[in-house]
Amino acid sequence: MSAQLVGQLRTAMGEGRLAAGERLPASRALAALLGVSRTVVTEAYEQLYAEGWLEGRHGSGTYVTEGVAAPPMPKPRPVEARSVKRAAAPHEIDLRAGLPWVGALDTPAWRRAWRLASGMAPQQRQDPHGLPGLRAALADYVRRSRGVACPVDGLLITRGATNGLDLLAATVLRPGDRVGVEEPGYRRARAVLAGRGAEVVPCPVDEHGLIVDGLPDGLRLVHTTPSHQFPMGGVLPVPRRQALLAWARRNGALVAEDDYDGEFRYDVAPLPALYGLDPDVVVYLGTTAKILTADMGVGWLAGRPALVREIALRREELNDRTAVVPQDALRLLLERGDLDRHVRRMRGEYARRRDVVVRALDGLVLRGDTAGMHLVVDVPAPVAAGVERAAAERGVLVETLRHHHAGPLGAPGLVIGYGAAANPAELRAGCEIVRELVTTRR
Structure with missing residues (x-):
């Protein structure tokens, strides 16, 4: 119990709740207040004396050493409430941008590279x-x-x-x-x-x-x-x-x-x-x-x-x-040469996925669809926000451009990533839900 008391007193002094120069209760009084034996308090005081947190003044008592206690902690400034981007659940279709298709990595070349590399000496x-x-x-x-x-x-x-x-x-x-x-x-x-x-x-x-x-x-x-x-x-x-x-x-x-x-x-x-x-x-x-x-x-x-x-x-x-x-x-x-072969294979895979997305979103205004692993659907901000919420309720994860602005929203829309979906059929199903939700909100 003395170790617990040491920790509590140390924290109180470090955070400034016990100020520098402040007098502590006598060991007998503190023991009675806490409902513990006096030995617990005296052992705790002795440990804090040894660490330099406390000092004794002849005929006066025990005090917090000058210079060791921190000033009172300021109240933390409020921060914007944000959430960590979570992994998609097995039943969800992930259309968020920035995620590659990792299913193509389970190859003999991938496993061989890691097996050989793991033999490196530290x-x-x-x-x-x-x-x-x-x-x-x-x-x-x-x-x-x-x-x-x-x-x-x-x-x-x-x-x-x-x-x-x-x-x-x-x-x-x-x-x-x-x-x-x-x-x-x-x-x-x-x-x-x-x-x-x-x-x-x-x-x-x-x-x-x-x-x-x-x-x-x-x-x-x-x-x-x-x-x-x-x-x-x-x-x-x-x-x-x-x-x-x-x-x-x-x-x-x-x-x-x-x-x-x-x-x-x-x-x-x-x-x-x-x-x-x-x-x-x-x-x-x-x-x-x-x-x-x-x-x-x-x-x-x-x-x-x-x-x-x-x-x-x-x-x-x-x-x-x-x-x-x-x-x-x-x-x-x-x-x-395994990485070059993988990139060529993925370039073809993402091109096919991109075509699936473009066909599934037919009739909507698309931007940025000539490169990369995502594109943007041009829709007004209220429509984008509503689609994001409604799609999540139907198991489709998609983000609006609002998430990527530091200041006022300049360009509204939906960002559609086509790397994370498990297969083209799942990708098509997710995009068809997005298209349906956009169309009904126009």
Whole structure:
């Protein structure tokens, strides 16, 4: 019981409920008040004396030591009520964006890569850049698939695009720096940059992506998704890409290119990454979360070598690392050609799924359906909100564009993802329910 009393008193002093210099009751009086033996109280006081929490004053009693108690705890500021995105139940059809189809991963190649990688010996120290073999294999892959001609010393292995953005922010941003994020845009990017002390500035987009003419001066960094703007689905045209790079050079800013699903395009070949136009001002962020699964936990960051070295040093200071077994599994998938085959297979699979969605939503206005794994249904905000609620009641999970805005709603609509559904038939059924709900609310 004395240990319990020690903990309670320690907490009260640490939180400021017992203030510095405050006199504690005599051991006999406190024991009587608590209904315990005096020995329990004296043992607790002795422990807190030894830890420095209490001090005795001759002939006066026992007091909280000056300087150890915290000031009274301020009341926490109210925060916006939000819910964690939950996994879909077995009976539900998941049409939320950003989720790949993981059913295609149960292959001999996938299992073989993990089995061989699991035989790696544990490492005492890890190169903060990542495993050299994976970096070499990735340098070849991003050159072939995304037009990113990056030297190996310009690559750093991360846990995903969000982790890469966080490491970049931790390296180049100072508290109060202004950074731009597309509006509507990727919520996690806003959270990461705000968490590093930056002032996040919403930057408007249209059907083609980021509106470069609307970028304010004075931004230190801009986060953008040019290959398939999230969530609106626009593909940034070449003139705007050139204008964005010119703006970055003029302002001494960096462009963080989040290429989350750039491998998937259905009308023409995927556009090369923005990084290829100006590697000096673009930091390229890639991930396996969309081409494989988020459970892989591996991504990459490409930039000019001097900046990547600075990021690696900062990463070591933060004790941030990517697990080596997933790194080696990805290396094996790359070196054996398994990842390239998987991406080709998934490009065909997502193209078929996209066609299912377009046919099921016939008659509705669709945007952003030429690339990626989601599209947008253009409907008024009240209709979108009503469909989201009604669809959930019928076992279909879908989100509105409201979820992706930081400020006032600019572009209303529904975001339809076609990666997570178990099969095309389920996808068709879910989209037909959405179409029915939209039609009855017009």
